[in-house]
Amino acid sequence: MSEDNSPHVITLGTAGGPRWWRYREQKVRAGISTAVVVGDAVYMIDCGYSAGRQLVEAGHSLDAVQAVFLTHLHSDHIADLASIAMFSTFEITDEEREAIVLIGPGDRGVLPTVSPHAKVPPRPVSGHSPTPGTIETFTRLVEANATDLNERILDSLRPSPLDMFQPQDIVLPKGIGFEPNENPAPQMDPFVVYEDTRVRVSAILVEHPPMAPAFGYRFDTDDGAVVVSGDTAFTPNLITLAEGADLLLHEAIDLEWLTAKFPDPTSAQARAIRSHHERSHTSISDALAVARSADVSQLALHHLVPGTSGPSLERQLADETGLNAVVPNDLDIIPFGQHR
Numbered sequence: 001m002s003e004d005n006s007p008h009v010i011t012l013g014t015a016g017g018p019r020w021w022r023y024r025e026q027k028v029r030a031g032i033s034t035a036v037v038v039g040d041a042v043y044m045i046d047c048g049y050s051a052g053r054q055l056v057e058a059g060h061s062l063d064a065v066q067a068v069f070l071t072h073l074h075s076d077h078i079a080d081l082a083s084i085a086m087f088s089t090f091e092i093t094d095e096e097r098e099a100i101v102l103i104g105p106g107d108r109g110v111l112p113t114v115s116p117h118a119k120v121p122p123r124p125v126s127g128h129s130p131t132p133g134t135i136e137t138f139t140r141l142v143e144a145n146a147t148d149l150n151e152r153i154l155d156s157l158r159p160s161p162l163d164m165f166q167p168q169d170i171v172l173p174k175g176i177g178f179e180p181n182e183n184p185a186p187q188m189d190p191f192v193v194y195e196d197t198r199v200r201v202s203a204i205l206v207e208h209p210p211m212a213p214a215f216g217y218r219f220d221t222d223d224g225a226v227v228v229s230g231d232t233a234f235t236p237n238l239i240t241l242a243e244g245a246d247l248l249l250h251e252a253i254d255l256e257w258l259t260a261k262f263p264d265p266t267s268a269q270a271r272a273i274r275s276h277h278e279r280s281h282t283s284i285s286d287a288l289a290v291a292r293s294a295d296v297s298q299l300a301l302h303h304l305v306p307g308t309s310g311p312s313l314e315r316q317l318a319d320e321t322g323l324n325a326v327v328p329n330d331l332d333i334i335p336f337g338q339h340r
C-alpha cells in the first residue's frame with residue numbers, strides 16, 4: 001500500500017502474450033493487469049491470468065473495485081475475467097454496493113481476413129456469433145459456469161455476477177472512419193468512456209491488427225494523469241492520448257529476443273511470427289519515442305514479450321537519458337500524483 005493517499009498504479013501482472021513464460025529459475029510474471037488506485041477506489045485495466053489473486057496480494061479486494069477496463073479481447077487480457085466474475089459471488093462482501101462497471105470493445109462485426117498461407121479455409125468457432133464484444137463475452141463466460149453459479153445462487157443465496165457486474169460495449173464516436181480490417185486506428189481525439197467523482201477515463205483507438213477495436217486508456221485525476229497503452233504498434237493516437245501525462249505504461253516487445261528466436265528469414269512461419277509482432281507491438285525505442293513526443297514525466301514498460309525479458313529490457317534502457325524509464329516487476333507501486 002502507498003504510504004500516503006496519493007494516486008498510484010500497481011502493476012498486478014506485467015507479462016504479455018497467451019503464455020506462461022518461464023526460463024530456468026526466473027519467476028513467472030503474472031498476465032497483464034494494472035490497478036489504478038485513487039483514494040480508496042481501485043480501477044483495473046485488463047484481467048490477465050492471476051489478476052484477481054494479484055489484486056488480493058496487493059492488499060485490495062473486489063469490494064474496492066469500481067470499474068474494470070478491457071483494452072481489447074485477446075485472451076492474455078481477459079484470461080482471469082471468468083474467475084473474477086465467479087469468485088465475486090463470495091469476494092464481494094457488500095451486496096448493496098453498485099455493480100462493478102466492465103467497459104471494453106464492442107462486437108468487431110466482421111471476421112479478420114483469412115491468411116493467404118491457409119491451405120484449406122479455416123473454420124471459425126462460434127459461427128453464429130464469431131466476434132462478440134464485451135457484453136456478450138462476459139455474459140457467455142457467466143453462462144458457461146451456470147451449473148456452479150445456480151448452486152451458489154439457489155442453495156447459498158449468493159448474488160449473481162450478472163448483478164455484480166455491469167458490462168458495457170464502448171460506442172465509437174461517429175464519423176471517424178473506423179473499419180476493423182482496413183482502418184483499425186484512424187487518427188482521432190480521445191473520448192470519455194467513464195467518469196465518477198475521482199477519475200475521468202478517456203479512450204482512443206490503437207493499432208493492434210488484426211485485433212480491432214483495441215483501446216488505450218487515460219485516467220485523469222485531481223492529482224495527476226496515467227495512460228495505459230494497451231497492445232499497440234507505434235501509433236500517433238497514443239501520443240495524442242498521453243500528451244503531458246505524469247505516467248505512461250507502455251507495452252514493449254524485446255526485438256533482440258524476437259530476432260534471436262526467429263533468425264531464419266527463409267522460414268515462412270518465422271517470417272509470419274516476426275511480421276505479426278512487428279506490426280502489432282512496439283519496440284523499446286518506439287515506446288521511448290512515444291513517451292518523449294507526448295512529453296510524459298515517466299515511462300514504465302509492461303506487457304513484456306517475452307515475459308522473461310526484464311533484465312534484457314533494462315539493459316536496453318540503460319543508455320536512456322533525460323526520461324525516467326523503468327521496467328517494473330509484478331506488484332510494484334508507481335505513484336503518479338503531482339505530489340509524489
Ligand SMILES: [Zn+2]
Pocket residue numbers: 016017032074076077231303
Ligand atoms: Zn496482449
Ligand SMILES: [Zn+2]
Pocket residue numbers: 072074208211231
Ligand atoms: Zn493483444
